Structure formats: C-alpha cells, structure tokens
Amino acid sequence: MKSKQSNNSLEKGQVVAVYKDRYLVDYNNTRILTEVSGRFKYTNLQKSDYPHIGDFVSFRKADEYLGIIESIHDRTSVLERLDAGTIGERHILAANIDIVFICMSLNEDYNTKKLRNFLSLTYDKNFRTIILLTKKDLCDDIQYYIDETKEITDYEIYPVTVYEETDMDKIESVIGESVAVFIGSSGVGKSTIINSLIGEEHFKTLQIRLSDAQGRHATVNRELVNLKNGGKVIDTPGIRIVSSYFVSESSFEDILSLGEGCRYLDCTHDSEPGCMVKLAIDTGLLDSERFDQYANAMRLNNYNRRRELQRTRMLNKRLKKGR
Secondary structure, eight states, X not given: OOOOOOGGGOEEEEEEEEETTEEEEEETTEEEEEEEOHHHHHHOOSGGGSOOTTOEEEEEESSSSEEEEEEEOOOSOEEEEEOSSSSOOEEEEEESOSEEEEEEETTTTOOHHHHHHHHHTTTTOSSEEEEEEEOGGGOXXXXXXHHHHHTTOOSEEEEOOTTOHHHHHHHHHXXXXXXXXXXXXXXXXXXXXXXXXXXXXXXOEEEXXXXXXXXXXXXXXXXXXXXXXXXXXXXXXXXXXXXXXXXXXXXXHHHHHHHTTSSSTTOOSSSOTTOHHHHHHHTTSSOHHHHHHHHHHHHHHHHHHHHHHHHHHHHHHHHHHHO
C-alpha cells in the first residue's frame, strides 16, 4: 500500500498561463505543466475556485513533466467580473496583483460609460488603479480627454504613446517590482505597450482598422510575463462585456450621502416623495449614468449573494456525503 504524500513533498509555484484545464506553473526558476487533483475537483464547484493567472499553488510532481495541484494559496487581491455567460459565475481575470492599468485609446474607443464600467471592477480592491489614455499621438486635444476622465474618477491618469520612450519609461517606473495587469477593450494598445516594456514582440498584435479606429487583437489566453526590472505584467483579451461581480455600497459614498437626506429610511430612489437622490439627478448634481451604475450593481449584488449561498449549501451537502 502506497503511503500518503507528505506536505514536505509539495512544491510552491505561481500560475503564469492557463490552457483550458492545464496550468503552466513557475517554480524554482523553472516551469512545469500542471492539472488539478481529483480531490480538488471534488471539493471545488466554481470556476473561480480553480487556479487563475497570478495564483500561488501547492503541487506535487507526478513526473518530470507534469504536476498535480492540490491547493491554492489565499489570494491577496483579485480582479474579477461577472462572467459573460448566462449562469452568473465569477470570472477571475488575475490574482495577487498590485496595479491595474485601465486602457482607453484617444480615438473612437473613448467612451465615458465604458470607462465607468471598467472602473466598477476596481472598487474596494487591494490594488492601485491607473488610467492609461493610449495612442495620444492620434489625438489633437489630449487635455479635453484628461478633463473628461477627471470628471469621472480621481485615479491617476497618464496619456501615453508607445512612440515616446519617456512614456514607456514612466509606466515601467510605476510598475517597478510589482505585478501589473492591463485591461481594456480590444485594440486599445495593451499588447503593444507590453511588447514595448519587455523589448520584444511577445504578444501578437494586428494593425488598426482606419474605418472605425479599432485595433484587431490576437490575445486569447492571459499570460504573466517577467520584466527586466523585476516587475511582472499580465495582458488580457479585450473585454466586450464589463460587469463587476460584487461591488460594495461604500464604493458609492456620494449616493449614500445623498440617500441619508431622503424622507424615508428605506427609500429605493425610484418614485418616493422627498428622495434626495432623484432631486440630485434632476438638478444635475448627480450624473444619471452614475446612479444607473449604482442601481445595477446593487441588483447584481443581491442576485449573486443568493447564488453564492446556494452554492455553499450544495458544496456542504456534497462534503457531508463524502465523509
């Protein structure tokens, strides 16, 4: 009878690429392809519980070429969104990150509603958020877009182009030895910026279409890449549908403060008399898009909390049966 694998035989590594049900793990200055164990599959029901880019994992070596992941270490930070499918899963874009660069190009791609949606992914998170206004070489009035962005957020804003070395040096300096992820729509220049930072065409990019100012992007899988200065960067495929999975109400302090003045304590800010939030929208003090984002986030929160509770019950029932 074989003895059980001891904890001492487990290796610790970081997931640097995901290929469907296989995970490329970096450990001890080498890399190995891994998959999750049968036990892991039995005790984890959701996609978000499986390894993702940036995760630290404990695994044992089945042989020289394959490792078996037994567990995922606690995540210090997570960039996630609601899955684009219909089942309402959490979709983790990256874990254990320090900086998120939201990329919007200074051409036809720039859209304030789209920017608000991307920002919703970064509320109440343990990472720094920076707005990159890319392709500034294609823009005649950069300050206009800076001012538009400042109306929406007080995060740092950097207008950049890959054709100016000082801009790339600035991004590299900000990253330092941190782990950074680049998000944005397809064609805003994420991969081009990363290629410039690492000094080679690591990520394939395609020419911009002049008809609609959109680039055509070839990134399909996320990958964590080392920079020469000790930092790490993650490219992501262009995100078409952006919706946060959970957003804390504290992310909308402006609306909460207005709501404290409503006539009714349980005001839904819909049609009740004496609603200070509705008054703020009517008088222009509160942007209606901002309120719509708040209302949608709260509806999704309630729905997702119910789903999480249901899943927890299912998992507990399964674990009880397995005893």
